[in-house]
Amino acid sequence: MQEQNEQALGANAQWEIQAGEYWLQEIAAGETVRITDLHGNQAADTLFFNADSPFERYSAFDTIRTQQALYLTKGSTLISNLGKPMLTIVDDTCGRHDTLGGACSGESNTVRYALEKKTMHSCRNSWLLALHKEYAHIGLTKRDLAHNVNFFMNVPVTPEGGLTFEDGVSGPGKYVELQALMNVLVLISNCPQLNNPCNGYNPTPIAVAKWSTQID
Numbered sequence: 449m450q451e452q453n454e455q456a457l458g459a460n461a462q463w464e465i466q467a468g469e470y471w472l473q474e475i476a477a478g479e480t481v482r483i484t485d486l487h488g489n490q491a492a493d494t495l496f497f498n499a500d501s502p503f504e505r506y507s508a509f510d511t512i513r514t515q516q517a518l519y520l521t522k523g524s525t526l527i528s529n530l531g532k533p534m535l536t537i538v539d540d541t542c543g544r545h546d547t548l549g550g551a552c553s554g555e556s557n558t559v560r561y562a563l564e565k566k567t568m569h570s571c572r573n574s575w576l577l578a579l580h581k582e583y584a585h586i587g588l589t590k591r592d593l594a595h596n597v598n599f600f601m602n603v604p605v606t607p608e609g610g611l612t613f614e615d616g617v618s619g620p621g622k623y624v625e626l627q628a629l630m631n632v633l634v635l636i637s638n639c640p641q642l643n644n645p646c647n648g649y650n651p652t653p654i655a656v657a658k659w660s661t662q663i664d
């Protein structure tokens with residue numbers, strides 16, 4: 449599926465990912481990945497692993513503590529559970545990304561919405577499918593689905609400290625670019641959620657591109 453969608457774009461590789469599908473690629477240190485919200489109001493639920501030692505992975509706790517801010521934007525550095533910098537957001541036309549809301553699952557659909565929502569497509573199922581189909585050799589399983597970033601997703605923190613899912617801060621064509629500071633395995637679920645406004649009740653495609661860059 450990923451191969452079918454791949455197009456040459458100059459020296460870059462580019463993919464279009466439909467809602468409910470995944471994208472799993474290794475980004476070498478120095479490479480940049482761009483995620484584009486093609487139609488706006490979409491959520492791209494993304495996991496990051498150290499490609500050379502995948503039991504090291506993105507940590508929301510360490511990232512928030514290090515940057516002393518709840519949201520991610522240009523200048524944010526994503527920190528691993530071992531305290532190492534994994535990637536830096538080098539450009540961002542959306543302005544704000546969530547890392548508190550987690551990802552949708554059959555279980556959360558059931559608890560939040562209704563019992564019959566359990567079998568709807570979900571980000572956690574997309575991640576598991578990707579790891580099983582593409583990376584079974586490294587042995588990542590359900591227990592390795594830890595913290596994620598929700599690019600383009602609007603999850604404001606209320607004055608009382610609660611979380612709400614709101615209509616998006618993103619719009620058509622808005623994008624975020626991350627430069628890898630180590631070899632990183634990037635696993636995106638383009639969210640198929642239909643039960644809350646994170647996708648505007650209309651999940652739409654995203655585009656992903658990657659290219660090589662020089663680290664200063």
Ligand SMILES: [Zn+2]
Nearest residue numbers: 552571639641
């Ligand atoms: Zn989702």
